[in-house]
Amino acid sequence: MNTVSLKDFIYLIPESFVLCLGILILILDLFTPVNIRRKHVLNISVLGLLLSLPLLVYAPPKGLILGDMVSIDTYAIFFKCIIVLSAVFALTMAKFYAPIKDEVIGEFSALVVFAVLGMMFMVSSSDLLMIFLSVEFVSIAFFILTGYIKNDPKSAEGALKYFLIGAFSAGIFVYGMSLVIISTGTSNLKAMSGILHAPAGYSPLFLTGFLLMLVGFGYKIAMVPFHTWAPDAYEGAPTPVTALLSAASKAAGFAVLLRVALAAVTGRADLVLALAVLSALTMTAGNLMALQQNNVKRLLAYSGIAHSGYILMGVVAACSGTEPELGITSVLLYAFVYMLMNIGVFAVIIAFFNKTGNDDMQSYSGISKSNPYLSLVLVVFLVSLAGIPPTAGFIGKFYVFSAIIKAGPKFLWLAIVGIMNSVVALYYYFRIAYFVYFGAQKDDGKVEITAGLAVIAGVTAGLALLVCIYPGPFISAAKVSVLIP
Amino acid sequence: MLLTLVTFIPLIGGLALLFVPKGKDDIVRGIATAAAAVALILSVIVLLGYDKSLAGMQFVEHRIWIPSLNVTYYLGVDGLSIAMLVLTTLLSLISVIYSYNITSRVKEYFFFFLLLETGMLGVFLALDFFLFYVFWEITLVPMYFLIGIWGGPRKEYAAIKFFLYTLFGSVIMLLGIIALYFASPSHTFNMLELAEQAPTFTKLFQNVIYAALFIGFAIKVPVFPFHTWLPDAHVEAPTAVSVILAGVLLKMGTYGMLRVSFSILPQAVLYFAMPLAVLAMINIIYGAYCAMAQKDLKKMIAYSSINHMGYVLLGMAAMTTAGLNGAIFQMFNHGIITGALFLLVGVIYDRAHTRDIEGFGGLGSIMPVYTGIMMVAVFASLGLPGLSGFWSEFMCFLGAFQVQNTWMKIITGLSAIGIVVTAAYFLIMIQKVFLGPANEKWKSLPEINRRELITVVPLIVIMVVLGFLPRIVMELSSKNVDSMVKMLGAIKP
Numbered sequence: 001m002n003t004v005s006l007k008d009f010i011y012l013i014p015e016s017f018v019l020c021l022g023i024l025i026l027i028l029d030l031f032t033p034v035n036i037r038r039k040h041v042l043n044i045s046v047l048g049l050l051l052s053l054p055l056l057v058y059a060p061p062k063g064l065i066l067g068d069m070v071s072i073d074t075y076a077i078f079f080k081c082i083i084v085l086s087a088v089f090a091l092t093m094a095k096f097y098a099p100i101k102d103e104v105i106g107e108f109s110a111l112v113v114f115a116v117l118g119m120m121f122m123v124s125s126s127d128l129l130m131i132f133l134s135v136e137f138v139s140i141a142f143f144i145l146t147g148y149i150k151n152d153p154k155s156a157e158g159a160l161k162y163f164l165i166g167a168f169s170a171g172i173f174v175y176g177m178s179l180v181i182i183s184t185g186t187s188n189l190k191a192m193s194g195i196l197h198a199p200a201g202y203s204p205l206f207l208t209g210f211l212l213m214l215v216g217f218g219y220k221i222a223m224v225p226f227h228t229w230a231p232d233a234y235e236g237a238p239t240p241v242t243a244l245l246s247a248a249s250k251a252a253g254f255a256v257l258l259r260v261a262l263a264a265v266t267g268r269a270d271l272v273l274a275l276a277v278l279s280a281l282t283m284t285a286g287n288l289m290a291l292q293q294n295n296v297k298r299l300l301a302y303s304g305i306a307h308s309g310y311i312l313m314g315v316v317a318a319c320s321g322t323e324p325e326l327g328i329t330s331v332l333l334y335a336f337v338y339m340l341m342n343i344g345v346f347a348v349i350i351a352f353f354n355k356t357g358n359d360d361m362q363s364y365s366g367i368s369k370s371n372p373y374l375s376l377v378l379v380v381f382l383v384s385l386a387g388i389p390p391t392a393g394f395i396g397k398f399y400v401f402s403a404i405i406k407a408g409p410k411f412l413w414l415a416i417v418g419i420m421n422s423v424v425a426l427y428y429y430f431r432i433a434y435f436v437y438f439g440a441q442k443d444d445g446k447v448e449i450t451a452g453l454a455v456i457a458g459v460t461a462g463l464a465l466l467v468c469i470y471p472g473p474f475i476s477a478a479k480v481s482v483l484i485p
Numbered sequence: 486m487l488l489t490l491v492t493f494i495p496l497i498g499g500l501a502l503l504f505v506p507k508g509k510d511d512i513v514r515g516i517a518t519a520a521a522a523v524a525l526i527l528s529v530i531v532l533l534g535y536d537k538s539l540a541g542m543q544f545v546e547h548r549i550w551i552p553s554l555n556v557t558y559y560l561g562v563d564g565l566s567i568a569m570l571v572l573t574t575l576l577s578l579i580s581v582i583y584s585y586n587i588t589s590r591v592k593e594y595f596f597f598f599l600l601l602e603t604g605m606l607g608v609f610l611a612l613d614f615f616l617f618y619v620f621w622e623i624t625l626v627p628m629y630f631l632i633g634i635w636g637g638p639r640k641e642y643a644a645i646k647f648f649l650y651t652l653f654g655s656v657i658m659l660l661g662i663i664a665l666y667f668a669s670p671s672h673t674f675n676m677l678e679l680a681e682q683a684p685t686f687t688k689l690f691q692n693v694i695y696a697a698l699f700i701g702f703a704i705k706v707p708v709f710p711f712h713t714w715l716p717d718a719h720v721e722a723p724t725a726v727s728v729i730l731a732g733v734l735l736k737m738g739t740y741g742m743l744r745v746s747f748s749i750l751p752q753a754v755l756y757f758a759m760p761l762a763v764l765a766m767i768n769i770i771y772g773a774y775c776a777m778a779q780k781d782l783k784k785m786i787a788y789s790s791i792n793h794m795g796y797v798l799l800g801m802a803a804m805t806t807a808g809l810n811g812a813i814f815q816m817f818n819h820g821i822i823t824g825a826l827f828l829l830v831g832v833i834y835d836r837a838h839t840r841d842i843e844g845f846g847g848l849g850s851i852m853p854v855y856t857g858i859m860m861v862a863v864f865a866s867l868g869l870p871g872l873s874g875f876w877s878e879f880m881c882f883l884g885a886f887q888v889q890n891t892w893m894k895i896i897t898g899l900s901a902i903g904i905v906v907t908a909a910y911f912l913i914m915i916q917k918v919f920l921g922p923a924n925e926k927w928k929s930l931p932e933i934n935r936r937e938l939i940t941v942v943p944l945i946v947i948m949v950v951l952g953f954l955p956r957i958v959m960e961l962s963s964k965n966v967d968s969m970v971k972m973l974g975a976i977k978p
């Protein structure tokens with residue numbers, strides 16, 4: 001085991017930078033007059049986060065540091081880029097999202113930056129203790145962010161549910177973790193993997209502990225049956241936070257889950273099967289419940305649950321055999337494309353919200369007649385979410401299904417469940433398109449789309465198409481980021 | 486470059502017209518027509534340059550697309566696809582011209598239409614399975630909007646039903662494609678390479694993959710019992726879209742079977758030949774009787790498509806030279822004839838705002854030109870000698886009857902019932918709509934106008950010309966069919 005040395009902090013420059021940024025924003029917030037806060041404080045946070053991207057990309061991956069607690073590998077860097085990018089998009093959206101008032105926008109940005117910091121540590125954690133600390137760090141930031149619109153009861157309700165279920169699952173997670181540590185004698189993933197793969201490595205105590213830990217992960221990635229917070233939190237939270245929750249928080253959750261699963265699940269047929277069953281349950285339940293929704297944010301929450309199920313297929317594929325590369329690549333790619341399309345769709349939703357004042361599908365009735373371009377962009381995202389080419393969603397889906405089919409005939413059933421689910425999903429995604437395009441026009445008011453939102457929607461839509469039309473670079477980026485277990 | 490141009494010119498036109506300022510609908514129509522016309526001209530250039538004496542791929546374009554998956558951008562034409570290429574560009578141009586009568590949301594309409602054309606062309610030209618699938622799915626989204634926005638009274642229902650049905654088929658196909666990819670020794674999506682590697686696939690594997698792909702293709706054709714989306718979609722779609730739907734989209738299914746199943750999964754094709762023949766028979770007879778039962782003119786034509794696609798399936802199930810040539814020819818002919826029939830139904834619907842067969846009468850004296858054209862199209866459809874439909878239907882039956890198998894002969898014999906019923910329902914329709922005393926209510930119906938004539942007459946000319954010179958189209962596919970029959974014959978036990 002490496003010992004902790006001060007030199008290790010060199011490899012944490014991006015994290016340190018983001019930490020300083022958060023503190024800077026808090027200080028700036030104190031000294032900036034309210035009327036220019038929205039403009040300046042937000043811009044500085046966005047700019048700062050953007051600056052951390054080159055730091056991330058160009059810093060050489062080092063491997064395990066800080067006494068094997070943190071792993072600076074390409075796998076983590078890939079997820080960190082997803083997280084930072086989604087935070088950049090979310091903060092830009094927040095600028096144009098009226099319910100977040102000028103007075104609180106400074107704290108809001110600081111909280112987002114701190115959440116990003118937590119998530120960056122989350123995806124790098126290679127020790128159960130570190131995982132727990134960073135997950136809690138992130139959760140606390142998100143509890144507050146979710147309830148940010150204080151006078152909106154829905155926001156408060158969402159935050160409270162998120163918090164209560166989060167607290168419970170954290171408790172169960174720690175309990176499971178303690179069992180795992182007792183049974184293996186270590187909290188370090190690498191050491192654990194070695195112990196588990198020795199003969200008689202899996203004790204009943206470990207299995208119990210691992211399943212309990214799965215509760216904690218399940219909560220983070222909105223896996224059925226630990227998903228119940230998601231619809232309320234997504235609906236109640238300010239839309240930029242919803243976007244961040246769905247894109248970054250979920251990606252981070254999957255990064256940790258996959259890292260742990262590769263160490264603890266690989267080669268254990270029963271645990272892999274458990275994950276496969278959870279995957280099937282998650283996508284089916286998510287899709288079936290999404291069918292009933294009229295609120296678009298709620299619908300996207302359920303659709304997000306279904307997408308978690310698809311990504312879990314990739315996790316299953318990664319853990320099921322001796323060749324995890326394709327499975328891991330599929331998880332990485334899916335997390336990326338899911339971030340793209342979700343951010344984009346939320347940007348359009350904010351633009352529509354600013355016009356209609358609510359997020360119900362019916363209020364979008366006939367909106368395409370006066371807003372043909374914005375509606376077309378929305379269609380791109382819907383098509384992508386449904387996994388139909390020529391969009392990023394298709395590439396993600398293709399990789400996940402490839403991975404599961406490559407895993408062999410024993411998971412063919414899961415592939416078929418997944419395929420059936422993607423047909424169901426089409427129906428509710430295109431219910432949104434139904435109202436936007438086929439509904440009777442209410443008034444011919446044009447949606448005033450601000451430049452910032454237009455840029456987000458345009459960039460993400462362009463990328464969503466590019467990932468399918470010219471996928472080479474994105475796939476290679478994911479491939480070099482594959483975690484070597 | 487030529488094939489890439491043909492494929493993407495419509496899309497470029499579609500993107501270009503998005504930039505036309507609001508209210509300039511005529512410019513939009515002009516751009517759309519120009520794009521479709523250029524595509525047609527380019528496809529005719531391909532046709533003229535196509536060497537019929539070769540069985541291999543021509544005008545090949547092969548570039549790396551996604552290296553890590555071994556996916557290539559691979560286009561080419563051969564005898565299976567050349568007729569479909571020209572059919573697609575021709576019907577697209579005709580449909581664009583017919584669509585001048587669309588007055589609401591013109592820009593979006595033509596954008597979706599041209600996007601659809603690119604998707605269809607890509608399906609017929611792609612030789613890489615991944616690329617094929619991408620184009621295959623690209624056709625879904627524009628079709629959904631074309632039916633859903635500009636369609637008839639139950640358009641939303643028809644649109645989503647079409648979308649869900651076909652997506653269901655294509656995602657199952659996707660699983661099959663991925664499985665083929667991993668099973669092939671060289672991990673490839675290249676269809677020709679996969680065909681060469683066909684002997685390495687086990688029988689069971691071939692059968693499973695065949696079944697998965699078949700669901701995707703059969704829904705498109707549509708083969709009974711996957712046909713229920715078709716009457717809804719055809720009836721609710723606007724006229725020009727019905728033309729494309731019946732004329733081109735259905736062919737994607739049978740083309741896919743020929744291109745993929747017949748060349749890559751020959752063992753399974755032999756194994757499933759008899760079931761396919763039975764399904765073909767059901768399509769023929771059931772489709773014909775359903776058409777006979779319809780009161781709605783458009784619905785009748787829609788069901789007649791099920792019936793006519795049955796001939797294609799029968800010819801394919803025969804796996805003889807005559808049968809396969811007939812099937813490909815019938816695909817082309819059905820596109821031309823049914824396309825014309827849908828246009829003609831559109832003409833009468835635009836005037837009378839009804840399609841009730843019982844409600845007309847004596848239109849022959851009111852609209853003589855229209856009636857004449859309709860008669861030709863109907864006779865071509867029911868297979869009257871001297872018109873194109875006769876040859877292809879004849880060859881499908883001939884090919885099926887040549888098979889040395891008693892059951893096949895019985896199936897072919899029974900299928901002949903379909904021809905009789907087809908003749909019956911078309912003649913009954915003619916009698917009710919065009920003959921008899923003129924219905925007072927329709928005395929003032931105007932005659933077919935110039936725009937409509939421009940769209941229909943070329944199709945009528947093709948029917949007549951091919952009625953006398955069927956070899957123009959038949960020659961195109963004969964070399965490929967020969968090699969396919971030889972290949973299938975070689976593995977026969």
